[in-house]
Amino acid sequence: MAGMRIASCRAEFAVPDDVAYFNTASLGPLLHVVRDAGEEALRRRAAPWTISADDWFTDIETLRALVGRLVGDDADGVAFVPATSYGFAVAALNLPVPSGSRIMVLAGEYPSGVYTWRRHAAQFGAEVLTVGREPGQSWTDAVLAGLDERVAIVSVPQVYWTDGAWVDLG
């Protein structure tokens, strides 16, 4: 079944038949519809006399609602930022933590997901707890093993960036 679904998905992506691309945890391939949307955005941007004030907001609100549906939330739970580091900075500014508490990150995490918390920990007298994986242990189990009442923030991805390993957030 899974094989069938992958085969039917392949045609949706702008990946030629003679290319097998695996590095999706770093940089994903483009869907044809995403490529088309990019070209349409360029075409529109090249004719600024056709862009009205509403156009700055309409598409992004549609996208927020669609992403919300994808993650089981509503549009108000979704914000777009131009880089992960900016998103972390905004989150940190809104998450003061008690002195002596811990902020959990995964070992080898991408720097955007670590630097903000190092600074945040220093600012509040907290510490960064870096969770590693024992041989054979899943990231999910490693995270659960590190959780206790001292952990104030858990900052983990759904998919680990170097190998695509899954972290069960559910």
Next chain:
Amino acid sequence: MAGMRIASCRAEFAVPDDVAYFNTASLGPLLHVVRDAGEEALRRRAAPWTISADDWFTDIETLRALVGRLVGDDADGVAFVPATSYGFAVAALNLPVPSGSRIMVLAGEYPSGVYTWRRHAAQFGAEVLTVGREPGQSWTDAVLAGLDERVAIVSVPQVYWTDGAWVDLG
């Protein structure tokens, strides 16, 4: 002369002959070469297996050097940020001001160029000095009239955003 130069520039922009576009202080028209670069970037992004680690840095360094040359500086004096507000925030974090000092902005400035300084002023016990233009007065003269020893930061654009009026920074 100026008319001749404008005529010869027109062909460089992706603006049809039957369109006269003036709202450039808000959203500029695209040069053909910029549109082409956008299409090339999309084409490259659609083939992530051809993107190497160097590709994340090479183009931006070339661009920093070119922009530096344009503004009479070198690449080290140029940084790209995804939004004006982020640029202001980074600048503010690096510009502590004395209590009682002033931060100068222009009346009716775009919000990105004001909100950061309001907060900055509140943080340091400084104040925002909003400079308006008297009838017939240039922005440059209005700025010079507001300058005194209390002004710690002058935050003004080279071109006023609503009407394209020039501010002489030289």
